[in-house]
Amino acid sequence: MLKKCIAECLGTCVLVVFGCGTAAAIGCDVSGGYVATALTFGLVIVAMAYSIGNISGCHINPAVSLAMLISGKLSVSDFIYYIVSQFAGGIIGALILKIFASSGAIDAGLGSNGLYNGNVGLSILIEIILTFVFVLAILGVTSRDAFSSVAGLVIGLTLTLVHLLGIYFTGTSVNPARSLGPAIFAGGDALSSVWVFIVAPLIGAALAALCYKFLDTDK
Numbered sequence: 001m002l003k004k005c006i007a008e009c010l011g012t013c014v015l016v017v018f019g020c021g022t023a024a025a026i027g028c029d030v031s032g033g034y035v036a037t038a039l040t041f042g043l044v045i046v047a048m049a050y051s052i053g054n055i056s057g058c059h060i061n062p063a064v065s066l067a068m069l070i071s072g073k074l075s076v077s078d079f080i081y082y083i084v085s086q087f088a089g090g091i092i093g094a095l096i097l098k099i100f101a102s103s104g105a106i107d108a109g110l111g112s113n114g115l116y117n118g119n120v121g122l123s124i125l126i127e128i129i130l131t132f133v134f135v136l137a138i139l140g141v142t143s144r145d146a147f148s149s150v151a152g153l154v155i156g157l158t159l160t161l162v163h164l165l166g167i168y169f170t171g172t173s174v175n176p177a178r179s180l181g182p183a184i185f186a187g188g189d190a191l192s193s194v195w196v197f198i199v200a201p202l203i204g205a206a207l208a209a210l211c212y213k214f215l216d217t218d219k
Contacts, residue, residue: 004056005081009089011048011060012177016093018044020111020182023171024097027107034167037111041172042160049152058152061175062086063205067135070209086177094181110182112190113171113197120193123170124200130162131174131204132211139212173197174204 019041026033049058059065062083068074074082097110115123137158141151159174166172173179179197183190 001078001081004078005085007052007056007058008060008082008085009092011052011056011058012086012089013093013096014048015041015044015060015175016090016111016178016181017096020094020178021097021100021106023111023167024101024106024109035164037167038160038163038172041163042156042158044156045159046152046156049155053152056082060086060089060177061201062177063131063175063201064135064138066202067139067205067209070206071139071213083177087180090177090179090181091184092181094185097182098185108186109190110186111171112182112186113173113179113194114190115193115196116169120196123193123196124203126166126169127173127197127200128204128207130166130172131201132208134158134162134174135205135208136212139208143212143216170197174201176201 019037022040023033023037026036045058045060048060052058057068059068059082065074065079065082065086069076069079094110097106100106101108101110116126138155141147141154147154162174163172166174176198179194179201183194183197
């Protein structure tokens with residue numbers, strides 16, 4: 001379990017450093033920065049899936065771990081170990097970005113999420129939908145051994161997909177650990193609203209797990 005926890009911590013750290021770091025370094029307007037940020041998040045997942053996937057499954061996301069718990073693929077004790085490791089990785093990654101920001105290399109917001117037009121309810125709905133789609137794809141592609149060779153690529157592309165839509169609205173969380181770390185060090189509005197980006201992805205993941213259990217003809 002120790003090696004799995006280290007893998008989850010490392011993977012989440014890399015996700016925050018590269019994904020949030022790209023957003024903070026080049027911005028997320030509707031030109032190249034928008035697409036580059038979405039691609040970076042997706043490519044990190046691909047890289048991590050094929051490097052630590054055989055160790056921990058490469059959840060690197062508490063929402064994904066919750067879905068696996070509901071699906072019976074993860075025990076309660078392992079779930080707790082995983083999410084503690086993931087949040088730790090997110091915080092470590094954000095600390096690295098904070099060091100970058102202190103030198104003026106990147107924006108002090110550290111790629112943190114934000115409410116869409118200050119609307120809590122709409123932001124929650126958006127994050128639930130984005131996470132639902134992302135986690136549903138994960139559950140589907142990891143449910144068959146035949147898909148194992150392409151699973152990392154599919155998951156990475158799906159994360160890119162949800163970012164392409166979601167960045168405009170909330171910056172796209174779909175991952176509580178990815179959101180908490182940057183919010184802690186960015187402070188201000190990012191920290192006061194971070195609960196939205198913790199709660200909503202967990203709801204979306206739970207709904208996806210329940211939906212997949214219902215739809216899966218092998219269950």
